[in-house]
Amino acid sequence: MKDTLLEIKDLNVIYKTYEGTVAAVNGVDFALDRGKTLGLVGESGAGKTTTALSIMGLVPSPPGIIQRGRVTFAGQDLLTLPEKDMKKIRGNRISMIFQDPMTSLNPVLSVGLQISEALVAHQNLSEAEAERKAAEMLEKVQIPGARYREYPHEFSGGMRQRVVIAMALACNPRLIIADEPTTALDVTIQAQVLELMRSLKEEFATAMIMITHDLGVVGEVCDDVAVMYAGRIVEMGSLDQIFGNAMHPYTLGLFRCIPDIEEESSTIHPIEGLMPEPLDLPKGCPFHPRCPQCMEVCRQVVPEACEDNGHRVLCHLFGGGERRA
């Protein structure tokens, strides 16, 4: 039985700029079950963050316009929800962790206050109760509750990110969207934060969308993986399917271009060329100019998704479950 928490259907987001229209998200479809973690992988400009912002109702407008699509969260369509109702969801039932903990915390408010703010706003707690709960949350992320009244600059980068995690979890949300939460951290600190996120996710039974460019991080925390390229999900499946049996040439390329730390000598095979210009996406499959297996049809026609056992791929090489090439 499926227990779907979030479902995104045919999401299309554009940014209208002076130079033209940027097609940031072009028909994204996915579903996320309760308690599961989905990794959203891709390089800069792939549309990962815009997808996340659409869920939160935070696409900056102007220039952003959600042209089409549905974002259904626990049975409600978030895109048609009035702002007043969206406010009750944002930070309460869906919360977000941003990349840079220095800019996502307010430097002139104590960390405790920033955590309790959400509790006062969403859970009708008195200030005293909220303060007690916030101190508890700090302890949960392994920061002494006594540091409640300290300011962000008094914490290290790893601790700041843990404060942000405490804020995100304070109202016990059903969904957390983490946008490159460990990218700004050193590796040993990243390991601490990932471990913490993993254990808290279990404890709070929260579903998570983990946006990252690092396939290693995906391997550590995700159940499912969606690979994005030029505003589309080009491949999606379980961690086993994507890591064990990647099919899309772009996904394969991503794996082949990172040096293997466990091999004695590694060769890397770059994906040639550059990300397409978002103002001027190529005709047909957006990956075709860089694809080593490009065929004539790829230049003309956008591939349809084909799916087998939950493993979905958007590529002309595959269709009807059979490999054509």
Next chain:
Amino acid sequence: MPELIVVENLRKYFPVAAGNVHAVDDVSFTIDEGETLGLVGESGCGKSTTGRLLIRLIEPTSGRILYRGRDMASMDKQELHGLRKEMQIIFQDPFSSIDPRKSIGETIGKPLEIFGMGRKEREETVDALMEKVGLSPRLYYKYPHELDGGRRQRVGIARALSLSPSFIVCDEPVSALDVSIQSQILNLLQELQETMKLTYLFVSHDLSVVKHISDRIAVMYLGKIVESAPSLDLFRNTLHPYSQALLAAVPIPKLNRKRERFILSGGVPSPINPPTGCRFHTRCPWTMDICSQQEPPLTDRGGGHSVACHKVP
């Protein structure tokens, strides 16, 4: 191969209100001609400062740097100016390391201009350099904001190559780039090393990248080298607990990896008042009494594998 660079007891302290930041504290190593020495560690360990000291972008507090046997610290301005041709640097951020008001051609040709090359010859040289690093010649009159990160980093590389140096400090040259672009630049750096017989100091926090490109690796922690070894050796037989922790912390994109969880507690202590004895003892899972009292010397355990740890026999 003969030694190109010998570093002896190098120190760099930065005075701040609260005391001195011990950025680099008594570091010694050598770099052989034609090799790549990787310098890894986390933010604030002194790896970038070391790179900058080597090419004398900043002055050391004490210690010696010998380049082809000559002491760089004792050189006067003129001698140093001549030496600048031989040593160059590629910076991390391709956005802030090139002048936004200069065209690509001007940026790459600037070092040639400084060293007195005429305009005509300069333009030809720049064209050749652009081709070498994979930049289309039509970009000559473009400005940095018209280029993506990968191309900008190619401009930084072309500029570093313009004076045909022997030694290049690569300071996190691929950290700001997307993975697919990162691999293009890594391959380019390796190709150039072969064709131009370059020696690299490759500074990075990314162990997979360092392992891929380096012949030897030195691991730094709080201003000290804690372990150094030939690249494969360091990964096959990791001795220092900090190196082990660093290695264990790298997320690996593979399935079903049963790895020992080895997660360090706490963060890096302040470099203003670094811990006594072994600087890692405050976070080390195997710390002993001696570790907080006495600093372990970096000693060779055979085969060029050195480690500074009381616990390692």
